[in-house]
Amino acid sequence: MEKTMDWEQNTLLNELTQGRDFTNMLRKHLHPSSSPETRQVLLDKILCSYDKALSLLNCSGYMVETKPRVSTLGSPESDASDKKDMFKKRKTSSGWSEQIRVCSATSLEGPLDDGYCWRKYGQKDILGSNFPRGYYRCTHRYSQGCLAGKQIQRSDEDPTIFEVKYRGRHTCNQVSHLVATPKEKGNHYREKQQVEEKQKQSEEMLLSFETELKVNTEDLDKRENIFPSFSFPIESEEVQNGLLRNSLMKNISPAFVSPATSESNYFSVSAFQMGSFDFSQNVQTSESELTEIISAPASVTNSPIVDLDISSLEKLEFDQSFPFDNPEFFTNFLQ
DNA sequence: TTCATTTGACCAGT
């Protein structure tokens, strides 16, 4: 525990130091002869350092005001006490997100891959539950200071369903897991080709996903806790008019096209695989809290028609460089 | 040899 605290403080210190260094560099580049791109990059890095530092503090249970605070005059004593309280022991069992229920198509295997690399650090029998709860943290916790974590527990009512809770945000570089997942170690060239191929398929699927998805923004806001960077920035007329959709339907199996029910609180998303993790989902909002249900009917995921493995989709989801805002992407795609 | 998982022990909160 002490070790963890030291590590967190070191990481925090590193982030802040890095931020200061980048700020200094930015100051040097304020000269008009310096390129705006460089300034932008430095600015991004500074913001990234701030984000990570704040995330470290928040995820560690230290309440951090994100709004700038006007310093009060006088009372240095109170400042000192604030500092003292700042690193008090975190509360346990706080900060876990709402539960997600994941149905594994292979039933006996767990919901293995949600796109991130997780490392199991514990398992616990839970009172009143038939199945133990597994505790996972991001693989990049120590290498990149990513404090995201999750719990997985098999449901009592339906053992094929896994209840997953997430905590914290991923601040790690998500590209790294794209290249170096355990499955993909080894033949790099071939794997790279496969990844590229899958990525191409994923782009198609993602568009299908977008066209099928009818969700109000409130739901999206809530889901941000779990998949923080998950968004669909496209709002093109082509999509709305169904042109893009029709185009997509030529290439994509009808099995992916499930009707979205607009009148209920459910929305349905076409079934597809995310690696070994079946990620078709039905999402339902309850009165008190948002409960997310992610389920994958085996009949669909095991369909011989639907044999697309788009394990790299999650990579796209979090890839900010994905050319949503590039009209050429869609033009090329439609041809 | 390295890295991930397992599992009993430990700790903090209630």
Next chain:
DNA sequence: ACTGGTCAAATGAA
């Protein structure tokens, strides 16, 4: 005292 969350040594897999 009980429980959930985490640690870390032991173990296993690649």
